[in-house]
Amino acid sequence: xxxxxxxxxxxxxxxxxxxxxxxxxxxxxxxxxxxxxxxxxxxxxxxxxxxxxxxxxxxxxxxxxxxxxxxxxxxxxxxxxxxxxxxxxxxxxxxxxxxxxxxxxxxxxxxxxxxxxxxxxxxxxxxxxxxxxxxxxxxxxxxxxxxxxxxxxxxxxxxxxxxxxxxxxxxxxxxxxxxxxxxxxxxxxxxxxxx
Numbered sequence: 001x002x003x004x005x006x007x008x009x010x011x012x013x014x015x016x017x018x019x020x021x022x023x024x025x026x027x028x029x030x031x032x033x034x035x036x037x038x039x040x041x042x043x044x045x046x047x048x049x050x051x052x053x054x055x056x057x058x059x060x061x062x063x064x065x066x067x068x069x070x071x072x073x074x075x076x077x078x079x080x081x082x083x084x085x086x087x088x089x090x091x092x093x094x095x096x097x098x099x100x101x102x103x104x105x106x107x108x109x110x111x112x113x114x115x116x117x118x119x120x121x122x123x124x125x126x127x128x129x130x131x132x133x134x135x136x137x138x139x140x141x142x143x144x145x146x147x148x149x150x151x152x153x154x155x156x157x158x159x160x161x162x163x164x165x166x167x168x169x170x171x172x173x174x175x176x177x178x179x180x181x182x183x184x185x186x187x188x189x190x191x192x193x194x195x
Contacts, residue, residue: 008034009124010053012081014045014071015060020086020109024058027117031124040064042071049079055127056120058084060109061095069099076102080130082123086116146184153187156194 011033015021021038028036037052039045041064049057057075061068069085076083082105087095089110096106107119150172157168176186 009055009127010035010037011056011058012037012039012045012048012054013058013060014039014042014063014068015058016040016064017060020060023116024120027120031121033124042066042068045071046074049075049081054079054081056084056123057081058120059086061085061087069095069104072104073099073102076104082127082130084116084119084123146182146187149184149191150187153190153194157190160194 011028013021013024013036015024015038025036035052037048037054039048043065045057045059048054054075057072057079059068059072063071069087072083072085075081076099083103085095085099085104085106086109087106089108092106092108099106105119105123107115153172154165154168157163157171158165161168163171172183172186172190175181175189176183179186181189
């Protein structure tokens with residue numbers, strides 16, 4: 001069973017240039033990327049990110065309806081995606097200064113294609129690490145919730161059934177084993193009965 005953080009990446013490329021799209025597509029080919037969506041302007045891209053979750057968003061500035069850094073900043077701030085911004089060489093430093101604090105990776109369009117390839121690979125590696133951390137956080141949250149529920153059930157067994165804490169602990173464990181369910185499910189059954 002594949003781990004959640006190993007699933008293919010969903011990528012959105014926002015660009016008005018078919019030439020740039022082709023360069024990025026070549027950089028992505030053979031790397032196991034899943035969904036690759038293209039949008040021509042920021043308005044269409046904004047609708048797209050509202051409807052679907054993307055791991056990586058590549059923005060080729062300027063766009064037809066805005067420069068594109070505003071859209072990139074919005075995605076970086078409000079979505080769980082890594083963002084790559086490709087800008088004209090003459091304004092690279094200024095854009096870099098403005099968007100770096102958002103965690104946006106900026107490259108100059110004067111850079112060769114292998115820079116785009118390296119940037120996309122870097123963002124994919126960063127997303128893979130983030131996914132792994134998200135999975136660990138989710139697991140920790142689930143374990144914390146289980147401990148909270150089991151503790152509440154033990155407290156009710158102590159209060160209403162006059163058990164000791166050790167007896168309540170053993171009672172929930174035995175109930176889980178006897179019924180082939182998790183300790184959490186057993187604790188929930190105790191809570192349903194005693195609350």
